[in-house]
Amino acid sequence: xxxxxxxxxxxxxxxxxxxxxxxxxxxxxxxxxxxxxxxxxxxxxxxxxxxxxxxxxxxxxxxxxxxxxxxxxxxxxxxxxxxxxxxxxxxxxxxxxxxxxxxxxxxxxxxxxxxxxxxxxxxxxxxxxxxxxxxxxxxxxxxxxxxxxxxxxxxxxxxxxxxxxxxxxxxxxxxxxxxxxxxxxxxxxxxxxxxxxxxxxxxxxxxxxxxxxxxxxxxxxxxxxxxxxxxxxxxxxxxxxxxxxxxxxxxxxxxxxxxxxxxxxxxxxxxxxxxxxxxxxxxxxxxxxxxxxxxxxxxxxxxxxxxxxxxxxxxxxxxxxxxxxxxxxxxxxxxxxxxxxxxxxxxxxxxxxxxxxxxxxxxxxxxxxxxxxxxxxxxxxxxxxxxxxxxxxxxxxxxxxxxxxxxxxxxxxxxxxxxxxxxxxxxxxxxxxxxxxxxxxxxxxxxxxxxxxxxxxxxxxxxxxxxxxxxxxxxxxxxxxxxxxxxxxxxxxxxxxxxxxxxxxxxxxxxxxxxxxxxxxxxxxxxxxxxxxxxxxxxxxxxxxxxxxxxxxxxxxxxxxxxxxxxxxxxxxxxxxxxxxxxxxxxxxxxxxxxxxxxxx
RNA sequence: GCCGAUGUAACUCAGGGGUAGAGUAGCUCUUUCGUAAAGAGCAAGUCGUGGGUUCAAAUCCCACCAUCGGCUCCA
Numbered sequence: 300x301x302x303x304x305x306x307x308x309x310x311x312x313x314x315x316x317x318x319x320x321x322x323x324x325x326x327x328x329x330x331x332x333x334x335x336x337x338x339x340x341x342x343x344x345x346x347x348x349x350x351x352x353x354x355x356x357x358x359x360x361x362x363x364x365x366x367x368x369x370x371x372x373x374x375x376x377x378x379x380x381x382x383x384x385x386x387x388x389x390x391x392x393x394x395x396x397x398x399x400x401x402x403x404x405x406x407x408x409x410x411x412x413x414x415x416x417x418x419x420x421x422x423x424x425x426x427x428x429x430x431x432x433x434x435x436x437x438x439x440x441x442x443x444x445x446x447x448x449x450x451x452x453x454x455x456x457x458x459x460x461x462x463x464x465x466x467x468x469x470x471x472x473x474x475x476x477x478x479x480x481x482x483x484x485x486x487x488x489x490x491x492x493x494x495x496x497x498x499x500x501x502x503x504x505x506x507x508x509x510x511x512x513x514x515x516x517x518x519x520x521x522x523x524x525x526x527x528x529x530x531x532x533x534x535x536x537x538x539x540x541x542x543x544x545x546x547x548x549x550x551x552x553x554x555x556x557x558x559x560x561x562x563x564x565x566x567x568x569x570x571x572x573x574x575x576x577x578x579x580x581x582x583x584x585x586x587x588x589x590x591x592x593x594x595x596x597x598x599x600x601x602x603x604x605x606x607x608x609x610x611x612x613x614x615x616x617x618x619x620x621x622x623x624x625x626x627x628x629x630x631x632x633x634x635x636x637x638x639x640x641x642x643x644x645x646x647x648x649x650x651x652x653x654x655x656x657x658x659x660x661x662x663x664x665x666x667x668x669x670x671x672x673x674x675x676x677x678x679x680x681x682x683x684x685x686x687x688x689x690x691x692x693x694x695x696x697x698x699x700x701x702x703x704x705x706x707x708x709x710x711x712x713x714x715x716x717x718x719x720x721x722x723x724x725x726x727x728x729x730x731x732x733x734x735x736x737x738x739x740x741x742x743x744x745x746x747x748x749x750x751x752x753x754x755x756x757x758x759x760x761x762x763x764x765x766x767x768x769x770x771x772x773x774x775x776x777x778x779x780x781x782x783x784x785x786x787x788x789x790x791x792x793x794x795x796x797x798x799x800x801x802x803x804x805x806x807x808x809x810x811x812x813x814x815x816x817x818x819x820x821x822x823x824x825x826x827x828x829x830x831x832x833x834x835x836x837x838x839x840x841x842x843x844x845x846x847x848x849x850x851x852x853x854x855x856x857x858x859x860x861x862x863x864x865x866x867x868x869x870x871x872x873x874x875x876x877x878x879x880x881x882x883x884x885x886x887x888x889x890x891x892x893x894x895x896x897x898x899x900x
Numbered sequence: 901g902c903c904g905a906u907g908u909a910a911c912u913c914a915g916g917g918g919u920a921g922a923g924u925a926g927c928u929c930u931u932u933c934g935u936a937a938a939g940a941g942c943a944a945g946u947c948g949u950g951g952g953u954u955c956a957a958a959u960c961c962c963a964c965c966a967u968c969g970g971c972u973c974c975a
Contacts, residue, residue, distance in 0.1 A: 331975055340973095416975055428975090440975050460970030461903025468971075472903050475970070503968095507911080516948080516966055627901055629971080812932040839932075847936035861934060873935060 304450075305482070309334035311393070311432075311444040312383075312454050312480040313341045318435035319382035320476075324349050329437060330412040330464070330473060337490060338454075338479035342462055344412070345474055376456040379476075387451060390433045393443045403427045403438065412464060413438050453487035454480035497738055502790035503633040509795050509803075509852060511786075512634065521631040521638035523783060528803035531832075533641070533782050535801050536672075537619050539899070540643045540778045543667055547660045549617040549645050554597035556621065560587045566596040566753055575624045577638075590623035595750075595775060598646040599757045602771075607761040612771065613653050617645035619782070633787055640781035648759070648771040651700070654749065658708040658730075661747045661776050665732055666712070668778055669744075671899050672801075674792060677741065678714040679731040680705055681722030691725055693751045701749050702728050726752035736792040744785065748775040796853040796875065800899045805892065806833040807849040808870070811842050811861035819860045822870065822885055831892050850875050856892070 313332030316339070320327050326349045332341035398406070400421055406429075407413035416438060420427050430439040432447060444450040456478045464470035481487040498504075506512045511529035518524060525533060541551070557579050563569040569576075572592060579588035591597065598616045607614065621641045630636050647657050669676050682702050683691045691698065705728055709716045714730075723729060727749035733741040750773040760768040779785035799805055806826055810819040819835040826833035836845045842859065849857050858870040870888055872880040883891075 333973065333975080335973065413975085420975075430975095438975060442975095458969055459904065462971045463902075465974065466972060468902065472971080474903075477970080514967085520966070629901065629903095632968090809935090811934055814932075841931095841933055841938060842935060843933090844937055845935095850936055857935085859935065863934085871935080877935085879935075 304444075306334045307442050308444045308447075308450040308482065309339040309480045310442055311447045312451050312478065313339040314430070314432065314435065314437060314439070314443070315383050315387055315390075315447070315451065315454075316341050316379070316456070316476060316478060317343075317437060318386050318433065319379050321435065322382055322386070323379065324353055328410045328412060331416070332437075338457070338477065340475050340477045342464070342473040342475045344471070380454070380456055383454065386433060386435075387448060390447050392445060393430050393432045393447070395428050395430045395439075395441065397426050397428050400427065403429075407438065450482065452481055452483040454478055455487060455491070493738065497791070500738070500791045500794045501633075502635070502787040505790050505795040506634070511790070511803075519638070520628060521626060521636070523634055523637060523639070529786075531803050532786065532797070532801060536779065536785070537643055537782060539671070540668065541617060541619060543664045543778070544615075544617050544645055547615070547664060548613075549615040549647075552598065552601055552616045552618050554591070554594060554601075554618060554620065556591055556623070557588045558591050558597070560589045562596045562600075563589065563592075565756055566599075567756060568593065568596070572624075575626065577623050577625050592622050592624045594618060594620060594622065594642065594644045595646055595753060595773070596757070598644075599753065599759060599773070602648050602759055603757060607648075607771070609650060609761055609763050609769075612761055613647050613649035613657060615645065615647045617643075619643045634783040634790075635787040637781075637783050640783050642777050642781055643779050645776045645778075647774040647776065648754070648761075649774065650761070650763075650769070651772055654701070654704050654772055654774070655708065657774055658704065658747060659712065661774070662708060662712045662714070662730075664778060665745045665747075669732075669734060672789065673798065674734040674736065674789075676715065676744075677733045677735065678709060678716040679722065679733060680709055680716055680718040681724075681729045681731050682718055682720050683723040683728065684721035687721075691723065693726070697751055698728070701751075705730060705749070724748055724750075726750045734788060734792075736788060737794070738791075742788045744780050744788070745776070745778050746780070749773075750775060794853075796855075798900060799855045799892070800896045802832070802853070802855050804832055804834055804852065804854045805896070806831060806856045806858055807845075807852075807854045808833060808835040808858040808860060809842060809845040809849065810835065810837060811859065813837075813839065815860045815862075815865065818865050819858075822858065822860070825885060826889060826892070829889060829893055831889070831896065846873070850877075858888070 310333060313334065317329050317332055320341075320343060321329070324345060326346035328344040330342040330344070332339060400417065403417045404414060407417065417427060425440075428439065428441060429436050430441060430443060431437075432443075456476060458477045460475045460477065461472045462475040463472055479487065479490060481490060506529070509528065510526050511532065512523045512525045514520075514523055541549075560569060560576070560578075563572075563576070576592055577590040579590060581588055598618070601616060602614060619641060621639050623639055626636060626638055631638065649657055665676070680702075682705075683698060688695070706718075709730065716730075722731070729746050729748035731743050732745040734744045735741055751770075754770050754773050759771055759773075761771050763769045797803075806823075808819040808823050810816045816835065816837040819837065823833045823835040836849065838845070840848075846857060846859075853875055855875055857873045857875070859873060860870060864870055864882065867882070869882040869884050871882050872888060874880065
């Protein structure tokens with residue numbers, strides 16, 4: 300089945316869901332039911348009393364059912380799915396008819412959503428069509444399966460959610476039912492297995508199991524706390540991130556976490572992001588302060604602190620620092636969306652002629668970093684939409700030149716890229732690097748962005764060869780983006796099995812019996828002495844239990860120590876995947892580990 | 901923020917108008933063991949927080965807090 304065919308099948312399944320719902324709940328108002336990736340959804344406005352009556356939960360005594368159960372819940376899925384299956388058996392081919400505006404409005408006179416859709420169709424000058432299959436007819440543009448009975452192999456309702464009509468929070472909230480559909484039962488099962496796998500890898504679960512970070516109600520929503528292991532991971536990644544940029548001439552700077560809001564009024568962020576700022580009150584002064592939501596204005600103030608010559612450029616600052624954004628409560632999600640986010644940020648100030656070379660450097664840094672940590676990349680070249688030039692600031696020639704440069708460097712560096720018009724920031728085009736994880740999901744990570752606007756707003760200058768003042772170009776660049784978000788992606792990508800150089804515990808020495816403890820601790824100390832994170836598991840547990848625990852903690856290497864090992868002065872080495880490396884002399888093992896860690900394997 | 905679900909021991913979860921339950925983890929003891937879970941015992945909870953209904957609330961109702969699924973895909 301090709302993509303188009305799949306889409307048609309999933310869209311048909313949405314019709315099937317709507318038909319089943321109408322059979323069970325005739326007073327439901329239908330809206331829309333498009334196909335989406337792996338499935339479909341349909342938005343309904345239910346009649347509360349009807350839902351209560353039909354799907355009333357059983358009560359042993361005569362206690363009233365809670366008033367709150369006024370919409371569908373997941374318990375109803377089995378019955379709906381059954382009804383869908385029944386209806387599908389009776390379905391032949393889709394047929395359609397064209398109706399006039401008056402006919403359409405008459406048919407849907409009680410359904411404000413359909414009426415609104417009809418208005419839209421008329422405005423666009425399109426034909427109004429109704430599609431019918433079995434006894435079910437729905438306002439629809441088409442795009443269905445030829446033979447739904449044959450094409451719809453397997454489907455399953457997955458979840459229920461609120462969704463605003465047309466995605467606008469001013470509108471009424473409808474009930475959305477999500478489902479998934481495939482051409483065969485086998486594919487459906489595979490998809491469900493994938494969903495299970497994603498659940499197992501959920502960074503929130505692994506963060507707890509591997510003791511990486513915690514959330515506390517007393518500290519607050521979206522404000523994760525990092526344990527020793529999680530902190531180690533953050534710092535190792537950050538040291539690497541900053542180290543790669545240090546090689547390209549970036550210097551560390553430091554800026555405070557609160558600032559007068561005037562800074563953001565000048566930068567333009569106050570107008571655009573004012574709602575997301577945490578406000579801070581001073582008890583000593585009348586200054587209005589905020590927690591910083593980003594670092595570019597601060598770095599620009601460092602640049603602005605003295606007169607710059609073209610000879611000084613490029614000037615490159617970097618700072619890994621925590622920013623604070625008052626994200627909507629409902630959008631917070633583990634480490635993926637937080638209110639305290641740590642950016643491995645940097646800003647390069649340069650002449651227009653230097654953009655090219657700096658981009659080359661940054662792309663090299665991105666490629667090195669993601670290759671090392673084992674993630675593939677795609678690059679999205681985010682350009683402005685030529686249809687709506689008014690959305691962007693800066694003159695056309697500059698934009699053209701900037702986009703040209705970006706395209707050129709993308710080609711030169713052989714990026715796996717595609718262009719996306721309309722995705723640029725208002726102040727300049729950018730390259731969005733997307734990391735592809737082990738389950739094939741894409742995540743936006745590093746984004747070098749060109750900025751012509753802010754340097755101008757802050758009045759940044761440099762003196763050129765002719766002694767004239769010029770405005771520098773600023774390039775924003777974070778390699779991981781936010782460390783928290785990056786970790787959420789990376790934890791799920793690796794399922795917690797970090798490469799050796801990042802593993803919080805690299806080697807666990809497992810003595811078989813108490814009499815081997817001393818030797819195990821001696822080896823652990825020797826490894827620690829050369830900077831290897833080793834520990835000896837001297838609990839009074841069986842070897843199997845120790846192996847199991849170390850494996851579950853994803854410790855890369857286990858060193859088993861018993862009578863034979865002590866006699867021969869060796870260690871039996873086992874990897875976390877069960878592979879047996881045999882008996883190695885302690886020094887051999889140590890050298891090999893040290894070597895791999897240094898090479899970031 | 902909005903819609904819906906959930907909140908019971910450190911963790912995973914069962915139960916449910918009238919002594920609070922299990923498994924795992926923890927602690928103690930026994931066991932000293934060869935590549936993914938030894939055995940026994942002990943201890944552990946203001947049933948998210950606050951209010952209400954009731955003779956009685958962890959259970960029912962309300963509010964709040966937190967967590968989870970969604971809120972871009974325009975028939």
